[in-house]
Amino acid sequence: MKVYCVGGAVRDELLGLQVKDRDWVVVGATPEELVAQGYKPVGKDFPVFLHPETHEEYALARTERSTARGYKGFSVYAAPDVTLEQDLIRRDLTINAIARDAQGQLIDPHHGLADLQAKVLRHVSTAFIEDPVRILRIARFAARFSDFSIAEETMNLMRNMVDSGELDALVAERVWQELATGLMEIAPSRMFEVLRYCGALKKILPEVDRLWGVPQPALHHPEIDTGVHVMMVLDYAAAMQYSLPIRFASLTHDLGKGTTPEDVLPRHIGHEERSVNLLKHLCPRLKVPNDCRELALMVAKFHGKVHRALEMRPETLLQLIHDTDAIRQPDRFNDFLLACECDSRGRLGMQNKPYPQAEVLQKTLKTALSVDAGAIASQHKQPEKIRDAIYQARLEAVKTIFSPD
Numbered sequence: 001m002k003v004y005c006v007g008g009a010v011r012d013e014l015l016g017l018q019v020k021d022r023d024w025v026v027v028g029a030t031p032e033e034l035v036a037q038g039y040k041p042v043g044k045d046f047p048v049f050l051h052p053e054t055h056e057e058y059a060l061a062r063t064e065r066s067t068a069r070g071y072k073g074f075s076v077y078a079a080p081d082v083t084l085e086q087d088l089i090r091r092d093l094t095i096n097a098i099a100r101d102a103q104g105q106l107i108d109p110h111h112g113l114a115d116l117q118a119k120v121l122r123h124v125s126t127a128f129i130e131d132p133v134r135i136l137r138i139a140r141f142a143a144r145f146s147d148f149s150i151a152e153e154t155m156n157l158m159r160n161m162v163d164s165g166e167l168d169a170l171v172a173e174r175v176w177q178e179l180a181t182g183l184m185e186i187a188p189s190r191m192f193e194v195l196r197y198c199g200a201l202k203k204i205l206p207e208v209d210r211l212w213g214v215p216q217p218a219l220h221h222p223e224i225d226t227g228v229h230v231m232m233v234l235d236y237a238a239a240m241q242y243s244l245p246i247r248f249a250s251l252t253h254d255l256g257k258g259t260t261p262e263d264v265l266p267r268h269i270g271h272e273e274r275s276v277n278l279l280k281h282l283c284p285r286l287k288v289p290n291d292c293r294e295l296a297l298m299v300a301k302f303h304g305k306v307h308r309a310l311e312m313r314p315e316t317l318l319q320l321i322h323d324t325d326a327i328r329q330p331d332r333f334n335d336f337l338l339a340c341e342c343d344s345r346g347r348l349g350m351q352n353k354p355y356p357q358a359e360v361l362q363k364t365l366k367t368a369l370s371v372d373a374g375a376i377a378s379q380h381k382q383p384e385k386i387r388d389a390i391y392q393a394r395l396e397a398v399k400t401i402f403s404p405d
Helices: 008-015 031-036 084-088 112-118 126-130 133-144 152-163 172-183 189-198 200-204 226-239 244-252 255-259 271-286 290-307 314-323 330-345 356-370 373-377 383-401
Strands: 002-006 023-027 048-050 057-060 062-066 074-078
Touching: 002 008, 002 084, 008 112, 023 084, 031 048, 031 057, 062 084, 126 152, 133 152, 133 172, 133 189, 133 200, 152 189, 152 200, 172 189, 172 244, 172 271, 189 200, 189 226, 226 244, 226 330, 244 271, 244 290, 244 330, 255 271, 271 290, 290 314, 290 330, 290 356, 314 356, 314 383, 330 356, 356 383, 373 383
Parallel strands: 023 057
Antiparallel strands: 002 023, 048 057, 062 074
16 A cells, blocks of 8 residues: 555645645455544545544545536546556646655655746646546636646636537536635636636626626726726725625626616616625525625625715715614624725726725714614613614714714
8 A cells, every 4th residue: 555645645745835635546345344444534525534633534546437417427436556647647736646655765756846937827638628627726826826827728628518519517516616615816817817718607697697798987987997996896805805705795796787788888877776786696696695685685785885975975884884884783794894905096097096985984883773672672662662762862972973063
């Protein structure tokens, strides 16, 4: 039995990056032998085991053969006679197909080290086309390694996969998993650049794909193109290391601009409501988690109002606090304001522009929360009178802090 460290751990070590998880391939062993040594079996589709002490994953060397479309359409063969080279050839990218043995020697049959040095993402073999998830994986690797290019022959292969309808076999959960991972990378816009270039974005997220080429007023958006703007917003959120819900909201806040009638361009009256309607179909289609869905819907609907907060009267400010359920969910409201700030700063030449609107709304919320709702409620019996009295008390408090005096 021989054990090799493989994949991302070897790649990241060679790049001088911190290694978070290590994966191992075991050659020349059976499942029974590993269990006898204390390894815990956890693999459902193929033999994977957890080390009895480190709990790292150890997989038996295996080969795969495509039997149907989709990433689950494979028959797996794992046995002691499968070699390391046979295992490595089934991997997606050459930079992920490097192994290191117990003596520290590299096994690199597909020249992954050379591609690492040249900063190129390249497929290992034509078996790449058997798994459409690999298109998404390459796109998110492009977002992680933002200075890497994609080999021309690999991009051509990806385009052929899209044209052949291979993406139709993707399941929503896997698409979301890859998109969510890519959104959390250092340069998420590169993921969408790659998906656009190979034609996959039109299949996976047509609502986002149609934003490129849609003009906006140059006075407010010097970058003009809506798709360019959305990518700038997303990359700003990434630069600030914001959470996944904020990044997803940044990606989807302007979806409605892609459906603006041409005869009214570059204006986008009512795009907020159109964005909300598109999100209501997109989120269930991709099985987007509730926290991402709820924040995205809120940002899509109200970001325009937040941008106008400095012009609002106290009544309107308080109404926005209520409409966004900020009193009950102040943490989500903070994320909401951060996403709106990303939208404001994700414009050409405006990355460092102050955003006092957020401060005004935070001050409004803090003032509203300072009102003792419990004390007011104890003075009334009817629910509607309690609600009205609390609202009036909050409004008077907000008027006080924003009065000219």
